[in-house]
Amino acid sequence: MRIELTVNSETKYFRTSPDEKLLELLRRYGYMSVKKGCGEGTCGACTVIMDGSLVNSCLVFAPMAAGRSIVTVEGLGTVNDPHPYQEEFVKAGAVQCGFCTPGMILAVKSLLDQNPDPTDLDIRQALDGNLCRCTGYVKILDAVKNIIAREHEEARGGKA
Ligand code: FES
Numbered sequence: 001m002r003i004e005l006t007v008n009s010e011t012k013y014f015r016t017s018p019d020e021k022l023l024e025l026l027r028r029y030g031y032m033s034v035k036k037g038c039g040e041g042t043c044g045a046c047t048v049i050m051d052g053s054l055v056n057s058c059l060v061f062a063p064m065a066a067g068r069s070i071v072t073v074e075g076l077g078t079v080n081d082p083h084p085y086q087e088e089f090v091k092a093g094a095v096q097c098g099f100c101t102p103g104m105i106l107a108v109k110s111l112l113d114q115n116p117d118p119t120d121l122d123i124r125q126a127l128d129g130n131l132c133r134c135t136g137y138v139k140i141l142d143a144v145k146n147i148i149a150r151e152h153e154e155a156r157g158g159k160a
């Protein structure tokens with residue numbers, strides 16, 4: 001079967017099967033930022049944004065995503081042209097092995113799209129579904145606070 005999806009603002013057809021997970025489809029088509037961790041909805045490594053909401057793509061059958069709009073980290077930035085969130089994660093030392101990073105970045109985007117001025121508790125709660133085995137989370141929290149400060153500075157017309 002084939003389904004139409006919009007991935008990172010590009011609408012196209014994808015071949016799939018009734019039992020394929022969205023995670024597998026995205027990786028098969030080259031969206032390798034979408035990681036397979038637990039495969040059962042507990043680690044957040046496979047996080048994508050679907051129609052504006054965070055989802056674990058390992059829990060979504062690909063045909064159920066037909067007609068939806070998906071955002072992966074490839075849609076935000078690249079190695080040569082990183083998104084400011086990616087820059088701040090690197091600067092804060094919040095990326096070690098990097099396996100959790102795409103899901104974390106999308107969780108941060110989802111949070112800040114809805115709440116540009118979150119408290120520490122809001123940030124912790126927003127990242128609750130994304131596990132990191134390397135950083136101990138402190139540097140990730142630092143990175144998110146730096147992102148917020150940078151966005152506030154930019155909103156005031158200052159230099160990033
Ligand atoms: S791989 Fe989907 S939540 Fe872990």
Ligand code: FES
Pocket residue numbers: 094095096097098099100101131132133134135
């Ligand atoms: S940086 Fe390795 S799992 Fe988070």
